[in-house]
Amino acid sequence: MNAHLEISNLVKKFGGLTATNNMSFDVARGESVGLIGPNGAGKTTVFSLIMGEHRQNSGSISFDGTELTTLPTHQRINRGISRTYQVPRPFSEMDVRGNIRVGLMPNSIWQMLTKRYDPDRELELALSVGFAESDLDKAPSELSMGDLRKLELARTLATNPEMILLDEVFAGLTVGEIAQITDLLQQKREAGMSMVIVSHDLRSLQPLIDRAVAITYGSVVAEGKYDDVIADEAVRSAYLGL
Amino acid sequence: MISKPLLRSLIIWAIFIIGMLLLPKIFALLGFSKGNLRTLIQACYLAIFAMSWDFISGRTGYISFGHPFLVGIGAYTTAILSYRFDVPVMYSIPIAVIVTMIGGTLFFLPALRIKGSYFALVTLAFMELMYQLVQVIRPDLTGGTRGISGIETLTRGAVNGYYLAVSLMLVIAFVLWAILKTRIGTALSAIAMNEESVKGSGLSTTKLKLFAFMVSACVAGIGGAFLAHYNGSIAPRALFDINFLFTIIVAALIGGSSTIIGPMIGAFFLTLLLEKLRPWLPGAERYFVYGGIALLLYMYQPKGLYAIFWQVVDRFRTRRGGQS
Amino acid sequence: MFQILIQGLLLSGLYALIAVGFTLIFSVGRVLNLAYGVSLMVGGYTFFYTAQVLEMPKLVGVLLAIVVGAVFGLLKYRLLVKPLKGDHVAIEISTLILAVVIQAGIILVFGDATKILHSIIDGVWQFGTVSITANNVAAALGSWVLILGLYAFIKKTHIGRAMQAVSMDQKGAAISGVEPDKVNAATWVISGALGAAAGVFFASYTQLSPSMWVAPLIIAVAIVIVGGIGSIIGTLIVAHIIGFMEIITTTLFAAELRGVFTMILIIAVLVIRPRGLFGREEL
Numbered sequence: 101m102n103a104h105l106e107i108s109n110l111v112k113k114f115g116g117l118t119a120t121n122n123m124s125f126d127v128a129r130g131e132s133v134g135l136i137g138p139n140g141a142g143k144t145t146v147f148s149l150i151m152g153e154h155r156q157n158s159g160s161i162s163f164d165g166t167e168l169t170t171l172p173t174h175q176r177i178n179r180g181i182s183r184t185y186q187v188p189r190p191f192s193e194m195d196v197r198g199n200i201r202v203g204l205m206p207n208s209i210w211q212m213l214t215k216r217y218d219p220d221r222e223l224e225l226a227l228s229v230g231f232a233e234s235d236l237d238k239a240p241s242e243l244s245m246g247d248l249r250k251l252e253l254a255r256t257l258a259t260n261p262e263m264i265l266l267d268e269v270f271a272g273l274t275v276g277e278i279a280q281i282t283d284l285l286q287q288k289r290e291a292g293m294s295m296v297i298v299s300h301d302l303r304s305l306q307p308l309i310d311r312a313v314a315i316t317y318g319s320v321v322a323e324g325k326y327d328d329v330i331a332d333e334a335v336r337s338a339y340l341g342l
Numbered sequence: 343m344i345s346k347p348l349l350r351s352l353i354i355w356a357i358f359i360i361g362m363l364l365l366p367k368i369f370a371l372l373g374f375s376k377g378n379l380r381t382l383i384q385a386c387y388l389a390i391f392a393m394s395w396d397f398i399s400g401r402t403g404y405i406s407f408g409h410p411f412l413v414g415i416g417a418y419t420t421a422i423l424s425y426r427f428d429v430p431v432m433y434s435i436p437i438a439v440i441v442t443m444i445g446g447t448l449f450f451l452p453a454l455r456i457k458g459s460y461f462a463l464v465t466l467a468f469m470e471l472m473y474q475l476v477q478v479i480r481p482d483l484t485g486g487t488r489g490i491s492g493i494e495t496l497t498r499g500a501v502n503g504y505y506l507a508v509s510l511m512l513v514i515a516f517v518l519w520a521i522l523k524t525r526i527g528t529a530l531s532a533i534a535m536n537e538e539s540v541k542g543s544g545l546s547t548t549k550l551k552l553f554a555f556m557v558s559a560c561v562a563g564i565g566g567a568f569l570a571h572y573n574g575s576i577a578p579r580a581l582f583d584i585n586f587l588f589t590i591i592v593a594a595l596i597g598g599s600s601t602i603i604g605p606m607i608g609a610f611f612l613t614l615l616l617e618k619l620r621p622w623l624p625g626a627e628r629y630f631v632y633g634g635i636a637l638l639l640y641m642y643q644p645k646g647l648y649a650i651f652w653q654v655v656d657r658f659r660t661r662r663g664g665q666s
Numbered sequence: 667m668f669q670i671l672i673q674g675l676l677l678s679g680l681y682a683l684i685a686v687g688f689t690l691i692f693s694v695g696r697v698l699n700l701a702y703g704v705s706l707m708v709g710g711y712t713f714f715y716t717a718q719v720l721e722m723p724k725l726v727g728v729l730l731a732i733v734v735g736a737v738f739g740l741l742k743y744r745l746l747v748k749p750l751k752g753d754h755v756a757i758e759i760s761t762l763i764l765a766v767v768i769q770a771g772i773i774l775v776f777g778d779a780t781k782i783l784h785s786i787i788d789g790v791w792q793f794g795t796v797s798i799t800a801n802n803v804a805a806a807l808g809s810w811v812l813i814l815g816l817y818a819f820i821k822k823t824h825i826g827r828a829m830q831a832v833s834m835d836q837k838g839a840a841i842s843g844v845e846p847d848k849v850n851a852a853t854w855v856i857s858g859a860l861g862a863a864a865g866v867f868f869a870s871y872t873q874l875s876p877s878m879w880v881a882p883l884i885i886a887v888a889i890v891i892v893g894g895i896g897s898i899i900g901t902l903i904v905a906h907i908i909g910f911m912e913i914i915t916t917t918l919f920a921a922e923l924r925g926v927f928t929m930i931l932i933i934a935v936l937v938i939r940p941r942g943l944f945g946r947e948e949l
Contacts, residue, residue: 153538177544189542191535194528202532203543205525209553212525259544405758452936459698460936462758463887466700467932470884471925478922534755584880588766591759627774633767637760641749644756 103162104129104294105150105181105263110159112145112318119145120156121318127263132295134309134326136302138338142318143298144186147265151183152176163263174207180262184269186298188248190240190255197236199251200225203258229254230280246277253284263294270301278304302330314338355516358603362508366501378617379500383572385613386507390514390565392593392605397518398558399591400599401527402551403534408450408465409590411472412559414581416442416566418476421490421576422483431494435567442563443556454551473582489577496571503572510568511606514561519602521557530554531600585629592636598648607647669796670913676798678909679806680867681885682902685893686813687860688886693833693895694853697754701742701761702861702886703879704768709735709862710869710878711776714783724786731862739858743851765879772876780875786866805867812863816856817898825852833896888928892935894945904943907931 103126110123120142127133135143148154150161152173161168168176191199200222205212226236229250240248249269256264269285270278278301285308289295299305312329314322316338322329329335369378391413399405419438423429429437453464477487484490497503521527529550532540540547570576580586589612597608612632619628643650684706691699709731717727746764750756785801820826828844829852868882885908893904911931912924935942 151542153541172546172548173541174544174546177542182544183542185542189536189539191532191539193535194532198528201525201528202540202545205529205543205545207545207549209526209549212529213521214524217525255539255543403755405755407762449933452933452940456936456940459692459696459754459758460891460940462698463891464932464936467884467887467891468929470880471929474922474925475929478920584762584877585766588762592763595759625773625778627770630767630770630774633763633770637763637767640756640760640763641746644753 103127104131104164105296106160106162107146107150108160110146110149110156110161112142112149112154112156118318120149120159122159123315123319124159125313125320125323127294127296129262130292130294131311132289132297132309134305134312135296135298135315136300136305136312136329136335137315141315143315144267145318146315147183147267147296147298150176150181150265177259177261178207180260181265182256182259182261182263183265184249184252184256184267186268186271188245188252190243190248190251192240195237195239196226196231196243196251197222199240200254200258203255225254225258229257229284244277245272246274246280249273249277249281253281257288261293263296264288266295266297266299268298268300270299270304282308355519359512362512363505365508366504379504381613381617382610383500383503383507385610386504386511387565387569387572388589388593388613389511389606389609391562391590392597392609393511393515393518393602394558394561394565395590396594396599396601396605397561398551398554400594400601400605401522401530401534402554404454404551405462406450406465406558407462407587408446408469409558409562410582410586411449411465411469412442412446412562413566413569413586414472414476414578415445416563417570417576417581418484420567421493421570424571425490425493426483431496431571435564435571438567439560439563442566443559446559446562447552447556450555451552454555455548469582469587470584473578476578476582484578485576487578489575489580491575493570493574493576495574496568506568507572510564514564515602515606518557518561522602526550526553534600588633592633595640595644596636596646598646600645601648604646604648611647668794670910670917672793672796672798673917674906674910674913676802676806677871677913678906679809680864680871681889681909682905683809683812683860683864684868684882685886685889685901685905686816686898687857687864688883689890689893689895689898689901690816690829690857690860691853692890694829695747695752695850697747697752697757699742699761699854699857700758700883701765701768702857703881703883704765705735705738705858705861706865706868706882707768707772707876707879708738709865710783710874711772712862713866713869714776714781714874718784728786728863728866731866732859735862735865736855736859738862739854739856740851742858743854747850747854748847769876769879776876778876780873783866783869783874786870801870805871808863808867812860813898813902816860819856820898825849829853888932890942891932892943894942897944900942900944 105127107126108124110120111118112120123142123146135146137143145154149156150168152168152171156169163176163179163181166179191202201217204218204221223233223236227233231247231250235247240251243251269281273281282304285295289308297305297308306326309326311324312326313320314329314332314335321334321338322332365382366379391409395406395409416438419441420431420434423434423437424431449468450461450465453461476484497506529540529545533547533550537547593608593612594605595608596612597606598604616628616632619631623631687705688699688702691697691702712731712734713727716722716730717724742761742764746760747757750760785799787800787804789800791798791800820830825848828849831844832846832849864882869878872878889901889904889908892908893900908928911927915924915927
């Protein structure tokens with residue numbers, strides 16, 4: 101197996117609640133996978149387990165053949181995997197530029213002390229996610245939901261990831277903003293970036309993914325081509341209520 | 343190759359430094375007594391402790407209730423070394439600073455790894471427990487409940503003492519300012535805003551907090567050690583004390599947390615205020631009035647006098663702008 | 667041995683009450699109330715004033731202390747915690763400042779000197795070589811009555827169950843129609859009342875002084891760090907661990923060394939199991 105990201109038999113319990121139950125799936129290098137399922141199915145939990153924000157009770161997560169389980173979050177990010185959050189988490193008292201600056205920082209006290217930040221790189225990243233140059237001085241409180249998601253994306257991309265995990269990227273966006281983000285993600289896909297995308301907006305999700313993985317109650321119930329997964333009996337009953 | 347804002351900051355620094363160094367002369371001209379100068383010396387040390395506290399707590403939001411603990415280690419180490427073992431001050435102070443950094447880290451590292459509230463709890467518990475310990479463990483060294491007096495002093499006279507304290511304060515302020523000018527400053531502030539997102543940017547927040555804590559402990563150790571050699575005496579209840587902790591925190595907050603100038607403003611404001619209140623309110627009333635003022639001010643503007651000053655300036659500017 | 671067992675049980679009961687009042691706010695409101703020790707002091711001084719200065723019946727003194735403690739808790743919530751909107755850092759700091767202000771206030775009213783509180787119940791019982799004051803037994807029993815009362819309150823009443831729900835999941839509780847404001851206010855009132863009662867017991871154990879708020883706060887803090895938040899039973903067990911540890915060090919080594927073992931225990935727990943021995947993992 102040469103899976104880029106390999107999730108196997110992941111179990112995570114919060115007290116009496118089982119968030120992921122023997123969940124397994126793989127993502128190949130350069131592949132884009134859509135993770136679908138009803139609320140509380142365990143999608144966000146998998147992301148936080150992959151990033152090491154929580155530790156699974158059992159099962160393994162490996163990235164490029166390296167077991168991630170014992171690594172802290174920042175080391176996983178430095179290995180090339182990064183995520184966005186359903187509710188954007190900007191640094192509220194910093195402008196757009198400052199937020200991106202934190203994303204670009206090296207994890208080394210010495211370099212932070214001795215090397216200056218790179219304003220050109222900050223600008224480049226901001227423009228690449230669709231900000232205008234005049235947006236750089238804006239505070240997060242002045243931004244729309246779409247802009248906040250762009251900011252989150254910029255900070256995530258600033259860590260130079262090979263794979264990004266996107267949690268509800270389209271929630272709360274206008275049609276125009278959805279189109280903008282979709283364009284950006286398509287560009288990244290073409291550039292070879294791997295993705296796992298969680299979204300309730302199936303229509304926007306469909307063109308962005310090579311493959312869908314459906315989960316309910318913390319386990320994978322179907323995976324394969326988007327159309328096949330959506331047509332699957334178990335998925336329809338659990339997710340679409342049909 | 344100096345940018346304009348940097349040049350402006352440097353000019354403000356220069357004016358500030360000259361002003362602080364000339365203060366004794368100004369005091370002499372205005373006819374204040376030596377006692378007033380001694381008050382200023384206490385204010386300088388308080389400013390050092392407040393800056394030290396602010397470097398970790400004001401920046402990262404990890405509230406340390408254990409700064410008296412750090413100051414205490416610094417003061418006790420140099421006092422014991424120089425008084426009991428006749429170690430020259432030029433060695434005992436640096437050793438004290440290193441001991442403070444190592445000791446503080448050993449005790450607080452476990453708490454730095456977990457969430458903010460626990461850090462506050464652990465530091466508070468350790469400060470109080472240390473107060474108990476220092477009196478019973480090797481009282482032949484620590485002087486037990488009574489502490490140590492007759493410690494070698496570094497300077498003679500209030501004027502020299504002032505110059506030493508103020509130089510120390512200014513050097514520390516400048517170094518801290520320079521550190522916070524770099525990306526470290528941005529990263530530390532980011533921790534206070536959203537620690538998860540800092541981790542999510544690929545940074546080890548434990549490493550950053552540890553760095554901030556070490557710098558803070560270093561400054562607290564320097565302040566504690568020099569203060570011991572200025573006062574010539576130390577006592578457990580004066581160091582490991584909630585009222586001392588309260589004074590440090592209030593100085594930082596009243597002046598303006600998360601700035602360099604703020605804790606200094608706060609320290610001088612409070613020390614002078616306490617001194618002015620003394621004739622009318624000789625005892626506990628002072629803490630009552632002063633704590634009450636601090637609480638109201640904090641509830642009104644958590645960012646302190648510095649922020650209030652800029653609020654007023656801004657209001658004034660917009661009003662003038664609106665008229666023209 | 668018998669002496670250690672009896673004294674340990676009595677002291678631990680009191681510590682359990684002290685810790686429960688503190689951890690209640692930490693688990694329901696997710697904030698640290700550093701003025702908690704002041705609730706104990708307020709309770710102790712109220713009892714002193716009614717029972718010893720005004721010479722009213724002692725029971726009236728205890729009840730009045732509880733009422734004053736409850737009102738004090740409510741005031742803290744309305745005037746400090748609510749305006750600060752759950753900002754942890756601001757609440758930690760402002761409750762600390764408040765504690766120092768009230769300490770100064772107590773000195774203004776009652777003076778700096780320590781005061782000896784008369785026993786709530788007089789008498790000494792002799793068990794072989796061991797003698798126990800009736801007062802300490804009453805304090806421990808009173809503590810247990812209040813703890814069990816609290817437990818029943820949380821399990822049986824509507825507002826108690828709402829408190830439990832909020833402590834487990836704030837957002838979820840809000841969705842299911844619990845009013846967080848009311849629940850928080852109730853928590854502060856109960857914590858204040860428990861603290862005040864604990865203060866009367868604690869002061870009758872030791873003595874009354876304007877700085878008496880620090881020691882119980884540190885005890886509560888240590889118990890919360892070691893036990894973790896979210897479990898009353900866990901808090902009770904850890905209160906007994908720390909209570910017994912103190913009695914054992916006091917009898918076998920020296921009273922002043924009590925703190926050392928508490929410190930070692932805190933560090934060990936933080937290193938080995940950061941969420942505390944009985945704490946649950948946050949969702």
